[in-house]
Amino acid sequence: MSPRRRGRKKSGRGRAGPQPLELWRAVPEPPAADPVLPTDDPGAIIRSLGTPPLTGQAHVADQYLELAARKAAATATALAQAAALLVAVDELD
Secondary structure, X not given: OOHHHHOOOOOOOOOOOOOOOOOOOOOOOOOOOOOEOOOOOOOHHHHHOOOOOOOOOHHHHHHHHXXXXXXXXXXXXXXXXXXXXXXXXXXXX
16 A cells, blocks of 8 residues: 555445434433441451462551451442431431
């Protein structure tokens, strides 16, 4: 192919272009969300899996995984609070 023809587009005969999306269409209301109760011990699920199989670094890995679980729980709690879904323990009775 010659250098002049490289940058030219082919004619649009016989091909349909991409269809436009309807970005501003109405969407149905989301279902009602269940209330969120923050956990007392976010690292429990990590500890239930046992010690990570990392020779010589299992203790450090335990600490990092626990920290990651705590940060994830804190983020989830903050999002639930922002969405007005956070429930206190005394409200569950």
